[in-house]
Amino acid sequence: MLSLVVSTIAFFVASYYLKRWADDNDIPKGMTRNVSIGVAAIALSYVIGWLIDKVAA
Numbered sequence: 001m002l003s004l005v006v007s008t009i010a011f012f013v014a015s016y017y018l019k020r021w022a023d024d025n026d027i028p029k030g031m032t033r034n035v036s037i038g039v040a041a042i043a044l045s046y047v048i049g050w051l052i053d054k055v056a057a
Contacts, residue, residue: 010048
């Protein structure tokens with residue numbers, strides 16, 4: 001249960017910072033940018049959730 005909560009928080013934090021990074025680097029807004037940010041945020045949240053499972057087990 002802890003990994004679900006932590007990975008959900010990590011998803012929103014990662015998507016926020018990835019959007020800020022994309023804005024700072026003048027990457028144009030569009031579907032490709034949104035999908036890329038979503039995929040990267042999901043991948044990061046999966047990794048963090050997996051790490052929490054390994055540490056807590």
